[in-house]
Amino acid sequence: MKFVDEFRDAELGRALAGEILTLVEPGRHYKLMEVCGGHTHSIYKYGVDDLLPANVELVHGPGCPVCVIPMGRVDDGIAVAHQEGVIFTCFGDMMRVPGSNGSLLEAKAQGADIRMVYSPLDALRIAKQNPDREVVFFAIGFETTAPSTALTLKRARADGVPNFTVMCSHVTIVPPLRALLESPDLRLDGFVGPGHVSTVVGARPFEFIPADYGKPIVVAGFEPLDILQAVAMILRQIKEGRCEVENQYKRVVPYEGNLRALEVMSEVFELRPHFEWRGLGFISHSGLKLSEAYADLDAERRFSVPGVRVADPKACQCGEVLKGVIKPFECKVFGTACTPERPIGTCMVSSEGACAAYYNYGRFAREREVV
Amino acid sequence: MTVLRVDASRGLALCEAEDGERSSVETALVEPVGPGDRLLVHAGTAIASLEPVQVPA
Numbered sequence: 001m002k003f004v005d006e007f008r009d010a011e012l013g014r015a016l017a018g019e020i021l022t023l024v025e026p027g028r029h030y031k032l033m034e035v036c037g038g039h040t041h042s043i044y045k046y047g048v049d050d051l052l053p054a055n056v057e058l059v060h061g062p063g064c065p066v067c068v069i070p071m072g073r074v075d076d077g078i079a080v081a082h083q084e085g086v087i088f089t090c091f092g093d094m095m096r097v098p099g100s101n102g103s104l105l106e107a108k109a110q111g112a113d114i115r116m117v118y119s120p121l122d123a124l125r126i127a128k129q130n131p132d133r134e135v136v137f138f139a140i141g142f143e144t145t146a147p148s149t150a151l152t153l154k155r156a157r158a159d160g161v162p163n164f165t166v167m168c169s170h171v172t173i174v175p176p177l178r179a180l181l182e183s184p185d186l187r188l189d190g191f192v193g194p195g196h197v198s199t200v201v202g203a204r205p206f207e208f209i210p211a212d213y214g215k216p217i218v219v220a221g222f223e224p225l226d227i228l229q230a231v232a233m234i235l236r237q238i239k240e241g242r243c244e245v246e247n248q249y250k251r252v253v254p255y256e257g258n259l260r261a262l263e264v265m266s267e268v269f270e271l272r273p274h275f276e277w278r279g280l281g282f283i284s285h286s287g288l289k290l291s292e293a294y295a296d297l298d299a300e301r302r303f304s305v306p307g308v309r310v311a312d313p314k315a316c317q318c319g320e321v322l323k324g325v326i327k328p329f330e331c332k333v334f335g336t337a338c339t340p341e342r343p344i345g346t347c348m349v350s351s352e353g354a355c356a357a358y359y360n361y362g363r364f365a366r367e368r369e370v371v
Numbered sequence: 372m373t374v375l376r377v378d379a380s381r382g383l384a385l386c387e388a389e390d391g392e393r394s395s396v397e398t399a400l401v402e403p404v405g406p407g408d409r410l411l412v413h414a415g416t417a418i419a420s421l422e423p424v425q426v427p428a
Binding site: 004091118119120121122141144145147148149151152196199200251252253258260261264 | 389394395397399400401411413414415416418419421422
């Protein structure tokens with residue numbers, strides 16, 4: 001398969017693993033964070049970490065779009081979905097995220113008209129097919145998915161679809177990374193940068209990581225060889241005393257990003273003063289809302305939204321998992337009270353969540369043996 | 372996904388995934404596109420065109 005098979009070659013993988021061995025200093029522990037949930041998924045699906053030396057540890061970052069949505073935001077969505085005449089649309093994994101009083105899936109079972117869509121364009125199509133109903137799209141995700149929402153809003157405006165609105169919960173990647181780097185809980189040696197977010201924003205926004213914090217970052221693709229090569233590039237920087245932004249995913253990521261996407265995002269969105277992240281609390285200028293030019297398509301202005309902050313369940317340690325402070329299996333409820341079938345925390349819901357990756361690829365059993 | 376057909380007037384392309392599933396994709400961010408082009412698609416929108424690559428050595 002073009003673009004895929006070449007990056008899953010076992011022989012090349014073993015060669016890269018051998019190269020990594022030559023780059024590490026015996027007795028030193030290296031802690032590298034893969035920012036994106038897609039990387040976490042690939043690492044455990046392909047056993048990438050098994051190819052790394054014992055003193056190279058991968059910890060999982062906050063780049064899972066569903067995982068970072070706080071409970072109060074889910075409650076807001078459910079409140080809108082229950083309003084008269086509303087068709088509430090969202091991505092499939094968002095439907096299973098627990099709020100304080102159940103999930104969107106449970107609200108659907110109770111009678112709310114909630115529909116799963118694959119894209120905001122699908123939601124717009126539903127709006128056109130149901131002119132007597134109000135169709136709301138629950139927009140989540142980082143800069144990877146925000147352009148899709150922005151283009152759909154422009155299309156809704158151009159096509160004159162008055163019954164379509166967006167409940168915007170898009171977030172941006174740089175502020176939580178800065179928050180993590182400021183956190184005293186975590187000492188990191190480098191970052192595997194998010195490949196698909198960087199397709200949109202480019203690699204340039206990550207220059208603050210080496211400049212302000214002295215850590216290397218390598219933007220990487222999602223196949224096993226991509227990740228191994230990124231780890232090798234980070235370790236080489238450390239060994240050579242360099243500290244910079246490098247782009248391993250040049251076949252997809254331009255250093256400056258997708259300028260058209262950035263332009264459409266700046267037209268449709270503006271930064272919220274602050275936004276709450278699950279487990280990370282409020283982070284300044286980390287969330288997007290619709291700009292004044294698109295305020296009439298903002299569901300939060302058209303509908304009554306409770307906006308109540310809800311604390312995470314005490315048993316759930318998604319916050320520590322999202323910050324890389326603990327591994328999923330170290331959470332008190334991992335694999336027992338919290339499973340993909342009956343999740344308590346968001347990290348167990350999404351296929352990009354670290355807990356789901358551990359659970360689905362057998363890390364549960366193996367790590368327990370180690371413990 | 373691979374582009375099968377382009378509707379330039381609407382800024383959409385019919386694309387096919389590796390598993391054979393077809394869907395309409397917004398192409399405004401990567402235009403111009405043509406049949407046979409390979410696109411990186413997120414949430415129904417193409418965010419990058421994929422070029423042939425060299426495997427890392």
